[in-house]
Amino acid sequence: MADAERNRFMGPAPEASPFTPGFGVAPEFLAGRDALLDSAVEGLRQRIGTHDTFPMLIGPRGYGKTVLLGRVGRDAQEAGWAVLSASGTEGDPAAEFHRQIVGPSQGKPSWRFDSVGAQVLGTGAGVSRTDTSDRPSHGYGENFKDALSELARQMKKPQSRVLLVLDEAHAVPLPQMRRLGAIVQQVASVDLLPVCMIAACLPVGLKTILQDRKSTFLRRMRKHRLELIADREMADCFRQTIAGGGGTISDEALAEAGRGSGGHPYMLQLVGHRMWGLSQPEGHAIGRSHAAQAVAQAEPLLWDDIFGPAWDDLSETDRKILTRVAEEADGPVRFSEAVDAAGVGKGLAGEYRARLLRTGFIAPAGRGHVELTSARVRSWMLDRVRSAEPEVPTRLAELPPGRGD
Structure with missing residues (x-):
């Protein structure tokens, strides 16, 4: 059989690689992260309500934040903690946490923890739930505080807690983050119920939080920075x-x-x-x-x-604004100029700026100015834009008018 006719799926299967180049996939060996993990976990086990029980992992994309959150969550489950997970890219995290507590029936749950330990609702054995007749009609998130408090009160195992795991915290709009922080602070620091939270955030998201005077709880979360x-x-x-x-x-x-x-x-x-x-x-x-x-x-x-x-999740207008920022190699760009270049009205500039800051592509750079988060982002982005531009075939372009039909 000719080489071109060979079925390429019939060859010997490659041996499984011990490396895991996939986002969120935990490698067998975590390089250079043991000390950080030890510090974060030790903080989570401190007295309820202290700043250490609310660690936040700060690092650029690809630095392993999601992997570390997953490792912490699994270890907590094995220790008998109830672990609820959410991502800032998937909507209001308070609503997602509430959904995991209450369940599809929107019933008021009665939790029972077996000897295996607690897990996130719907992810496997470990948590049993029976619905009561009290079934509120409100949507998820509306009564999250009461549901979280009730779950926390049912933690019977010594030292066990409810752990909220929030990835991509920078993608959560500030009003939602403020509300989540206020609820967790009330339940843990005021009511002293066994609840703690660990989050992961891009550096640009941390800047936004630190500049927000209404995010007192979030600003006080214990920061752990991931380095090279x-x-x-x-x-x-x-x-x-x-x-x-x-x-x-x-x-x-x-x-x-x-x-x-x-x-x-x-x-x-x-x-x-x-x-x-x-x-x-x-x-x-x-x-x-x-x-x-x-x-x-x-x-x-x-x-x-x-x-x-x-980048693929951005709208065409988002990309035009970012491209204008990327084309300026001499320093920060006035955001209003980038917005004008994209044909966006001034009334929407603030909305676009807030959303694009949450993507991690740009960061604040002084009053009214923004800049790309790294030089490598600039070259990658411009390459992506150039590769997306349609090319006109040379022979067709050289034809006289009317001859290209």
Whole structure:
């Protein structure tokens, strides 16, 4: 059979990679995050209502915030805590937390915790729920405080608590974040019920919160900043992960992979995954050439994976405004000018600015000005815009008028 006729699905299946380059997928080894995890978890176990029981993870996209939230949530479940999870990109988090407590019937739940430990409603065994006849007709979120308080009062196991896990906190409009903070503060700090919360936020979201005088509770959350991973910890993670999968890596390859990853947690997983696949014919004995190829292949994937989904969710007008900001290489841009360039009326400028700040593409840069969050965002964004521009075929463009039908 000719090569072109071969069924490419019939070949040998690639061996499973020990690396996990997927957002929210927990790797086997967490590089450089043990100390931060220990600090955050220790804070959650402090006396109810203290600032440490409300940690917030701060870091750019791709720094592993979602992975860390998932690890904290799973460990808390195993310890018998009730864990409720929400993302700021999916609507009002108070409404989502309330939905998980009350359930589809909107009944007033009676919770029963078994010996396995509590889990998020609907995610598996561990929590039993029986509805009572009291079935309010209000929507989710409206009576969240009472539902949260009732759930907290039913935590019978010593040291067990209700843990609210909020990802993408920067994407939540400030009024909703203020309301969520006020409810949690009332239940935990005033009523002293066993409730705590951990959140993850982009740095630009933290700036917005800190500048909001009405967000007292959110401003006082204990901040934990995620930084780039140190070279030694990167190398240890590469070596342990590869060894755990049954492979080996040379010192030269280790140095090449470390330099190419630049301390970026997600890049580590991308490079590791690529090295693993490239070295399969050699039995996963990874050499320097594998590492160099992996770095070259992973670089464009990194920024597409980090920024691509957020960019694709934007409207055409959003993209026009951001493109105008990206085209200014000399410094911050007056937002009103970017809005004018996109043909947006001045009355909507504030709404667009608030929404685009929550995307993490831009950050405040002085009164009335904004700037992109990094130079790499600028080049990625302009490349994306150029690649989306329609191309006119050369031969067609050269035809005389009326000859292109």
